[in-house]
Amino acid sequence: xxxxxxxxxxxxxxxxxxxxxxxxxxxxxxxxxxxxxxxxxxxxxxxxxxxxxxxxxxxxxxxxxxxxxxxxxxxxxxxxxxxxxxxxxxxxxxxxxxxxxxxxxxxxxxxxxxxxxxxxxxxxxxxxxxxxxxxxxxxxxxxxxxxxxxxxxxxxxxxxxxxxxxxxxxxxxxxxxxxxxxxxxxxxxxxxxxxxxxxxxxxxxxxxx
Amino acid sequence: xxxxxxxxxxxxxxxxxxxxxxxxxxxxxxxxxxxxxxxxxxxxxxxxxxxxxxxxxxxxxxxxxxxxxxxxxxxxxxxxxxxxxxxxxxxxxxxxxxxxxxxxxxxxxxxxxxxxxxxxxxxxxxxxxxxxxxxxxxxxxxxxxxxxxxxxxxxxxxxxxxxxxxxxxxxxxxxxxxxxxxxxxxxxxxxxxxxxxxxxxxxxxxxxxxxxxxxxxxxxxxxxxxx
Numbered sequence: 332x333x334x335x336x337x338x339x340x341x342x343x344x345x346x347x348x349x350x351x352x353x354x355x356x357x358x359x360x361x362x363x364x365x366x367x368x369x370x371x372x373x374x375x376x377x378x379x380x381x382x383x384x385x386x387x388x389x390x391x392x393x394x395x396x397x398x399x400x401x402x403x404x405x406x407x408x409x410x411x412x413x414x415x416x417x418x419x420x421x422x423x424x425x426x427x428x429x430x431x432x433x434x435x436x437x438x439x440x441x442x443x444x445x446x447x448x449x450x451x452x453x454x455x456x457x458x459x460x461x462x463x464x465x466x467x468x469x470x471x472x473x474x475x476x477x478x479x480x481x482x483x484x485x486x487x488x489x490x491x492x493x494x495x496x497x498x499x500x501x502x503x504x505x506x507x508x509x510x511x512x513x514x515x516x517x518x519x520x521x522x523x524x525x526x527x528x529x530x531x532x533x534x535x536x537x538x539x540x
Numbered sequence: 541x542x543x544x545x546x547x548x549x550x551x552x553x554x555x556x557x558x559x560x561x562x563x564x565x566x567x568x569x570x571x572x573x574x575x576x577x578x579x580x581x582x583x584x585x586x587x588x589x590x591x592x593x594x595x596x597x598x599x600x601x602x603x604x605x606x607x608x609x610x611x612x613x614x615x616x617x618x619x620x621x622x623x624x625x626x627x628x629x630x631x632x633x634x635x636x637x638x639x640x641x642x643x644x645x646x647x648x649x650x651x652x653x654x655x656x657x658x659x660x661x662x663x664x665x666x667x668x669x670x671x672x673x674x675x676x677x678x679x680x681x682x683x684x685x686x687x688x689x690x691x692x693x694x695x696x697x698x699x700x701x702x703x704x705x706x707x708x709x710x711x712x713x714x715x716x717x718x719x720x721x722x723x724x725x726x727x728x729x730x731x732x733x734x735x736x737x738x739x740x741x742x743x744x745x746x747x748x749x750x751x752x753x754x755x756x757x758x759x760x761x762x763x764x765x766x767x
Contacts, residue, residue, distance in 0.1 A: 409630040429544065
């Protein structure tokens with residue numbers, strides 16, 4: 332899998348958030364996207380997912396223009412904003428319900444994923460009782476559980492305890508044949524986790540690492 | 541996939557339970573007014589509180605009641621759409637394609653509307669002691685007509701939702717258009733029971749037209765909150 336953004340710009344009204352960026356994402360790499368609040372990180376991630384249409388340029392997955400073909404990012408999972416899990420269901424029930432959409436994975440895999448993100452002990456608690464950190468972990472779990480090729484995380488470690496952060500970082504580093512894109516402010520992610528880091532500044536993208 | 545959408549939409553409907561309860565209390569108060577103040581019979585009261593026999597030459601209150609049921613149906617439609625486009629985006633749309641989502645969402649919406657209407661009908665059949673054994677077929681036909689009528693309005697609301705997503709300024713124009721339409725469309729649901737088959741055909745046509753529009757403009761729905 333290869334993701335390409337070719338001369339991609341994005342305007343909202345007269346405000347140009349992203350200015351003609353060219354970037355490629357390849358397998359077996361973890362990409363970091365950094366930048367100030369409001370610089371356009373989430374907008375970029377949503378364009379990659381196919382939720383926002385570039386004002387100009389193309390978003391290509393294996394040379395296929397996803398917007399032109401009216402498809403969303405193939406074989407991709409993401410956690411970009413606070414995902415809207417069902418509050419009256421437990422964490423595990425929420426994941427099972429999501430997994431039932433494509434029916435690709437078993438309950439055992441969901442169980443393993445919950446353990447991987449240190450959420451197994453809270454699996455039977457209703458989502459409405461979850462702390463911010465627990466909600467973040469569940470968001471990460473729904474990305475990981477179906478083993479997609481492309482994984483997109485927007486500030487994934489907000490509110491998560493250090494032990495869980497270390498565990499999830501270790502897990503992400505071990506994954507093979509994946510494209511992992513993480514928008515983050517955490518220095519440790521940039522230094523220890525990512526292979527390539529881009530910074531969005533004044534709408535442009537520059538490679539930092 | 542249908543299970544996910546139905547469960548998710550049902551949770552959305554349950555969040556409105558306090559508003560529905562308040563509205564039901566108003567309906568009960570209006571029922572009391574019909575029975576005790578106006579001295580109407582139970583069937584006519586049943587029609588009035590559910591907004592089923594409004595007419596331009598009748599009591600304005602009945603038209604207001606119909607409008608409130610229509611408003612709830614439109615509000616529900618917007619809520620169920622917002623829920624997916626604003627809050628459920630990456631959970632849902634990275635797992636399904638547009639066509640499937642649209643098809644299952646259409647089914648789920650009519651199920652949610654039906655659920656609310658069935659509760660309302662049953663509640664007032666019981667409260668007013670409607671002789672259901674003798675007129676069950678009539679009540680059933682009336683219920684189905686009411687659901688389809690509101691669902692047609694929800695399909696029109698869907699078109700408006702998409703158009704407003706493209707350009708927020710369309711909102712005023714569309715509101716005025718809807719008000720004008722309301723003066724032209726039939727509003728007496730009791731009389732419309734004879735045209736149920738035509739209604740079903742109209743519903744299917746609207747679903748297809750909306751899909752064609754939606755397919756070309758779906759991105760606007762995701763970008764809606766940013767504009």
